[in-house]
Amino acid sequence: xxxxxxxxxxxxxxxxxxxxxxxxxxxIMLLFLGxxxxxxxxxxxxxxxxxxxxxxxxxxxNEVKKTIENELNQKKEELTxxxxxxxxxxxxxxxxxxxxxxxxxxxxxxxxxxxxxxFEKISFTKVRYPEVEWDWYAFEALNFPExxxxxxxxxxxxxxxxxxxxxxxxxxxxxxxxGQIREMERLxxxxxxRMLNIAKCxxxxxxxxxxxxxxxxEGLVVDENIAITHLKGTLDYFVKSxxxxxxxxxxxxxxxxxxxxxxxVDVSCGVCNGKGCRLCKxxxxxxxxxxxxHPNVLKAGGIDTKKYTGFAFxxxxxxxxxxxxxxxxxxxxxxxxxxxxxxxxx
Amino acid sequence: MxxxxxxxxxxEYLKTKASCETIAEKLSLSSVSVEKxxxxxxxxxxxxxxxxxxxxxxxxxxxxxxAAASLTQSGIPAEFISxxxxxxxxxxxxxxxxIENDPKLVNRVITVLMEVKIGDSPKFIKExxxxxxxxxxxxxxxVTNYVMRETGHPVHVFDFDRLNLEKMIIRExxxxxxxxxxxxxxxxxxxxxxxxxxxxxxxxDLLGVMxxxxxxxxxxxxxxxxxxxxxxxxxxRKTSMKHExxxxxxxxxxxxxxxxxxxxxxxxxxxxxEQVAKGKVISEILDxxxxxPKRKSIIVSKEKIDAFIGVEVPLKTxxxxxxxxxxxxxTKGNLLEAEVPSPRLCDVLIEEDLIxxxxxxxxxxxxxSILPPLNSAKNYxxxxxxxxxxxxxxNALKYWGFTECYTYSMISEDLFEGPTSDAVEIxxxxxxxxxYLRKTLIPSLLEVVKENKGRDELKIFEVANxxxxxxxxxxxxxxxxxxxxxxxxxxxxxxxxxxxxxxKDTGLKKIKFKNSEYGGVGSSVYIDESYLGEVExxxxxxxxxxxxxxxxxxxxxxxxxxxxxxxxxxVIEDLAIIAREEIKTAEIIDEIYMQSDLIKEVSLLDQFKxxxxxxxxYQSENNNLTTNETxxxxxxxxxxxxxxFDARLKK
Numbered sequence: 001x002x003x004x005x006x007x008x009x010x011x012x013x014x015x016x017x018x019x020x021x022x023x024x025x026x027x028i029m030l031l032f033l034g035x036x037x038x039x040x041x042x043x044x045x046x047x048x049x050x051x052x053x054x055x056x057x058x059x060x061x062n063e064v065k066k067t068i069e070n071e072l073n074q075k076k077e078e079l080t081x082x083x084x085x086x087x088x089x090x091x092x093x094x095x096x097x098x099x100x101x102x103x104x105x106x107x108x109x110x111x112x113x114x115x116x117x118x119f120e121k122i123s124f125t126k127v128r129y130p131e132v133e134w135d136w137y138a139f140e141a142l143n144f145p146e147x148x149x150x151x152x153x154x155x156x157x158x159x160x161x162x163x164x165x166x167x168x169x170x171x172x173x174x175x176x177x178x179g180q181i182r183e184m185e186r187l188x189x190x191x192x193x194r195m196l197n198i199a200k201c202x203x204x205x206x207x208x209x210x211x212x213x214x215x216x217x218e219g220l221v222v223d224e225n226i227a228i229t230h231l232k233g234t235l236d237y238f239v240k241s242x243x244x245x246x247x248x249x250x251x252x253x254x255x256x257x258x259x260x261x262x263x264x265v266d267v268s269c270g271v272c273n274g275k276g277c278r279l280c281k282x283x284x285x286x287x288x289x290x291x292x293x294h295p296n297v298l299k300a301g302g303i304d305t306k307k308y309t310g311f312a313f314x315x316x317x318x319x320x321x322x323x324x325x326x327x328x329x330x331x332x333x334x335x336x337x338x339x340x341x342x343x344x345x346x
Numbered sequence: 347m348x349x350x351x352x353x354x355x356x357x358e359y360l361k362t363k364a365s366c367e368t369i370a371e372k373l374s375l376s377s378v379s380v381e382k383x384x385x386x387x388x389x390x391x392x393x394x395x396x397x398x399x400x401x402x403x404x405x406x407x408x409x410x411x412x413a414a415a416s417l418t419q420s421g422i423p424a425e426f427i428s429x430x431x432x433x434x435x436x437x438x439x440x441x442x443x444x445i446e447n448d449p450k451l452v453n454r455v456i457t458v459l460m461e462v463k464i465g466d467s468p469k470f471i472k473e474x475x476x477x478x479x480x481x482x483x484x485x486x487x488x489v490t491n492y493v494m495r496e497t498g499h500p501v502h503v504f505d506f507d508r509l510n511l512e513k514m515i516i517r518e519x520x521x522x523x524x525x526x527x528x529x530x531x532x533x534x535x536x537x538x539x540x541x542x543x544x545x546x547x548x549x550x551d552l553l554g555v556m557x558x559x560x561x562x563x564x565x566x567x568x569x570x571x572x573x574x575x576x577x578x579x580x581x582x583r584k585t586s587m588k589h590e591x592x593x594x595x596x597x598x599x600x601x602x603x604x605x606x607x608x609x610x611x612x613x614x615x616x617x618x619x620e621q622v623a624k625g626k627v628i629s630e631i632l633d634x635x636x637x638x639p640k641r642k643s644i645i646v647s648k649e650k651i652d653a654f655i656g657v658e659v660p661l662k663t664x665x666x667x668x669x670x671x672x673x674x675x676x677t678k679g680n681l682l683e684a685e686v687p688s689p690r691l692c693d694v695l696i697e698e699d700l701i702x703x704x705x706x707x708x709x710x711x712x713x714x715s716i717l718p719p720l721n722s723a724k725n726y727x728x729x730x731x732x733x734x735x736x737x738x739x740x741n742a743l744k745y746w747g748f749t750e751c752y753t754y755s756m757i758s759e760d761l762f763e764g765p766t767s768d769a770v771e772i773x774x775x776x777x778x779x780x781x782y783l784r785k786t787l788i789p790s791l792l793e794v795v796k797e798n799k800g801r802d803e804l805k806i807f808e809v810a811n812x813x814x815x816x817x818x819x820x821x822x823x824x825x826x827x828x829x830x831x832x833x834x835x836x837x838x839x840x841x842x843x844x845x846x847x848x849x850k851d852t853g854l855k856k857i858k859f860k861n862s863e864y865g866g867v868g869s870s871v872y873i874d875e876s877y878l879g880e881v882e883x884x885x886x887x888x889x890x891x892x893x894x895x896x897x898x899x900x901x902x903x904x905x906x907x908x909x910x911x912x913x914x915x916x917v918i919e920d921l922a923i924i925a926r927e928e929i930k931t932a933e934i935i936d937e938i939y940m941q942s943d944l945i946k947e948v949s950l951l952d953q954f955k956x957x958x959x960x961x962x963x964y965q966s967e968n969n970n971l972t973t974n975e976t977x978x979x980x981x982x983x984x985x986x987x988x989x990x991f992d993a994r995l996k997k
C-alpha cells in the first residue's frame with residue numbers, strides 16, 4: 001500500500017511537470033484526485049488495512065494528496081503567467097542596448113601589453129629602468145667611442161647637472177639598451193638573463209616619422225653557448241606571434257657599437273606579402289636592430305666573457321605597431337597629440 | 347649614409363655574369379643594403395646604405411670587393427679586379443714651397459703639382475658622376491669627385507697660382523677667423539677647425555670639409571695642386587656639423603678614411619688629368635705620412651666560430667671568405683689567423699669581428715632558427731609583479747569609461763608648478779615647450795582637456811613617471827596615475843568614487859581621506875599615515891586625481907579570506923539623522939559602528955541639508971535578531987549621537 005501511494009505521487013509529479021497547458025493540468029487533476037481518480041480509489045482502500053497500519057498509511061496518503069495539490073497549484077500559476085507573457089507585444093531588438101561604460105587604452109599601451117605577453121610566454125622577465133640615465137649606462141658601458149655622434153648634443157638630450165666623475169653626464173636615455181648593463185648589475189653578473197625592458201626613450205628629433213619621446217622594447221639573453229641561431233629563433237617566434245603566421249623575418253648585416261656582429265631585422269611586408277609594393281623595400285620592412293652582445297658590454301656588466309655569450313635586440317614600439325596591418329599612421333606625432341577623436345578609434 | 351654606385355663603373359672592378367638584381371640581393375643579405383636600383387641612360391644605379399663603420403664601402407672599389415665575396419659564397423662566379431693606376435708623366439722638381447704639418451690634425455698629406463688645361467669632362471666622367479648624384483662642373487673638379495667615388499678617398503684641387511704661397515701651414519683655426527667657402531658662404535670659425543694657411547695668415551682651405559673661394563680653380567686655371575689630406579675625424583665632424591657643411595668629403599672624412607688609400611687615389615687622379623685635361627706632372631710627389639697604421643692579426647679557433655654562429659662552418663670555407671675580403675690568412679690545426687687589410691683596421695679588432703665577416707658572407711639566411719634553451723627560471727609571484735597591477739589598474743579605468751593619454755614628459759615653464767630651480771632641466775631642448783621634466787601629470791592632462799575643448803564631457807587618465815631633482819644623483823623617478831573628469835556640475839565625489847573603487851579592487855586597506863593640504867575643495871589621501879595623493883575639484887566642471895602608483899602597487903594584494911556565509915538573515919533599517927552640517931559623515935558612521943558588534947554595515951544613503959539618512963545592517967551569527975534586540979541597539983545609537991554630536995532622529 002505505501003509503495004502504491006509513493007508511485008502515485010511520483011507519476012503525478014512527473015505528469016504535472018510535463019504539462020504544457022491548463023487543459024492538460026485539469027485532466028491530470030481528474031486522473032488522480034477526481035471521483036474515480038487513482039489516489040481517491042487508493043484512499044477508499046484504507047479501511048481494509050489492519051488497524052495498527054491505518055494511521056500511518058493514512059497520514060502518508062494525506063501527505064501525497066497535499067503534495068499533488070501543491071504541485072498542481074504551482075504549475076497552474078506558472079502556466080498562467082507564461083500565457084500572459086506570450087501575449088505581450090514584440091520589441092524592436094535593433095534598438096541600442098544599455099551600454100556599460102567603456103573607455104580606451106592608448107595604442108602604445110595595447111602594443112606594449114601584446115609584446116609583453118609574447119615574450120613572457122618564452123620566459124622573458126619584464127623590467128623597467130631609469131629614463132634619466134648616466135652616460136655610462138647609455139653609451140660608455142655600451143662600447144660607444146668618446147666622439148660617437150649619438151653622444152653629441154645634436155642627437156641626445158642632456159640634463160643640466162654636474163658631470164659625475166665615473167658615470168659622466170646625465171642624459172635622457174635615447175634607447176632601452178641602457179637597461180642591458182642595469183640588468184647585468186641587478187643579477188650580479190650571473191646569467192641566465194632573459195630580459196625584456198620596455199620604456200620611454202628620448203631623442204632630439206621631431207618630424208612625421210620621429211617624436212622626441214618614443215618607446216622601445218629591448219631583449220637581452222645571456223647564457224652559456226648562446227649563438228646567432230638563437231637570435232634567429234627568438235626573432236622568428238616574435239614576428240610570427242606578433243604579426244601573424246604568414247609573415248617572415250630575416251637578418252642582414254648592420255652596425256651598432258654594442259653588438260658584434262650587428263644585424264638589421266626585416267619583416268616581410270604584410271600588404272604585398274613580400275612581393276614588393278609602394279610601402280616596402282622589395283617586399284621587406286625594416287623593424288630594427290639586433291646583434292650578439294659585444295664582449296666589452298658583457299665585461300662592463302661584470303659577466304665572464306669566456307663562459308657566456310648573448311644576444312640583444314631593441315625595437316621601436318611605435319615602429320612595430322605601424323607595421324601591423326591596418327595601422328599605417330602617416331604622421332607619428334598624432335600618437336602624442338591626445339586628440340580624443342584619434343584615441344577613441346582604438 | 348647613402349651612396350649611389352653606377353653598374354658599368356662597378357663592373358670595371360667586378361668580373362661576373364650575375365645580373366644587377368642578383369648583385370643587389372647578395373649585397374643586401376651579406377654586406378650593405380641596396381635600397382633600390384634605378385635605370386638612367388641605359389645604365390643602372392644602385393642606391394646603397396653604408397653603415398658608419400664601413401666608410402671603406404663609400405666607393406666603387408670597396409663595393410666591388412664585397413660583391414665578389416658574397417657572390418662567390420652563393421655559388422655565383424665572381425672576381426674582384428684590383429687596379430694599379432699608371433701615370434705617364436713624372437718630375438723630380440721640388441715643390442716650390444714647404445708644408446708645415448701638425449700630425450695631431452692631419453696624418454697624411456700627399457700632393458703634386460700639375461699643368462693642366464681646363465675644359466669640359468668627357469661623357470663617361472660627366473655621366474657617371476652625375477648619376478652618382480654629384481654635379482659636373484669642369485674636368486678639373488670632376489676628376490676629384492670621380493676619384494673620390496672610385497677609391498673612397500676625398501680629393502682636393504687648388505689653383506696653384508691663386509694660393510700666393512710662402513709655405514703651407516696646416517694648423518688649428520683661431521676663434522673668430524673668417525673664411526668664405528667655395529659656395530660663396532661666409533663662416534666665422536669657432537676655433538679648432540683644421541685649416542691651411544698660405545704662410546701670410548690667409549686661410550686657403552678648410553681641410554676635409556670644403557675648399558675656400560680664394561683658392562678654388564677657375565676657368566683661367568693652368569697649374570693645379572692635387573692635394574689629398576687624411577684628417578682627424580672628430581674635428582671634421584665638429585666643423586661640418588657646426589657650419590652645416592655636409593659635403594660628401596666631410597661625411598666620409600668624419601668617419602675616418604684609410605690613409606693607405608691616399609697614394610693610389612693620387613695616382614689615379616694624375617692618370618685621369620693626363621687623360622682628360624692634358625695634365626702633366628711638374629713636381630715630385632710629396633708624401634708626409636707621420637703615423638703609418640700598424641699591421642694587425644687576429645687568431646680564432648674553429649670551435650669558437652662554430653659555437654658563436656651555432657652551426658659548423660668548415661675552416662676551409664672561413665679561409666675562402668676572408669681571402670676574398672682582402673684578409674691574408676694562415677691555418678694551424680683548428681686555429682685560423684687572419685691579417686686585417688688596411689681599410690678594415692678601425693673596424694675589425696677582435697675575434698667577434700672576424701666571426702662576423704665569416705658569418706655574414708657564409709649567409710645568415712642559411713642558419714636555422716632555434717629558441718634559446720631554458721635551463722632554469724626564477725620563481726614568479728603575480729601579486730608582486732608591478733606590471734600586472736599597472737595593467738589591471740589601467741583596465742579598471744578603461745572599463746569605467748576613461749580614455750588613456752600619453753603626454754610628453756618634457757613641459758614648458760608655464761606648465762611647471764613651482765620654482766623652476768627645483769626642476770630637472772634639459773640643457774639642449776628642442777623647443778621652449780619641452781624644457782623641464784614634469785613633477786606632476788595634472789597640467790599635461792589639463793592641456794589635453796584644452797586640446798579637446800569641443801567636448802563638454804570627458805574622462806581621461808595617464809600613467810607616467812614624474813621626476814624629482816636630486817643633487818649628485820639621478821632624479822627620483824616616480825610612477826604616477828592621474829585622471830581628469832570634465833562634466834557640467836561635476837562633483838568631487840565622482841573622482842573620489844573612482845579612487846575608492848580602485849583601492850577596493852587592488853585590495854588596499856586603511857585608506858584615509860583628509861582635508862586637502864593645499865586648500866580648495868579637495869582631499870589628501872593617506873594609507874596608514876603615508877601620503878598617497880590628491881583628489882581635487884578644480885572648477886565646477888573639472889575634477890581630478892593624482893596618486894603615487896608605486897605606493898598603491900606596493901600595498902596592493904591578491905590575498906583573499908573566506909568567511910562562512912551567514913546562517914541568519916540580516917535586519918535592515920534606514921535612520922534619518924538630523925545633525926549640523928559641519929559634522930563629518932565618516933565620524934557619524936564610525937560612531938554608529940562602535941555601538942554594537944551586531945552592526946555589520948553602515949552607509950550614507952542620502953543627504954539633504956542637515957538630514958542624513960544612514961543605511962544600517964544588523965546581523966548575528968548565532969540567531970535570528972528579534973525586534974527587541976535591534977530596538978536596543980537603535981536606542982544606543984541615537985543616544986550616543988545625541989551626546990556626541992547633538993544629533994537626533996528625524997521624526
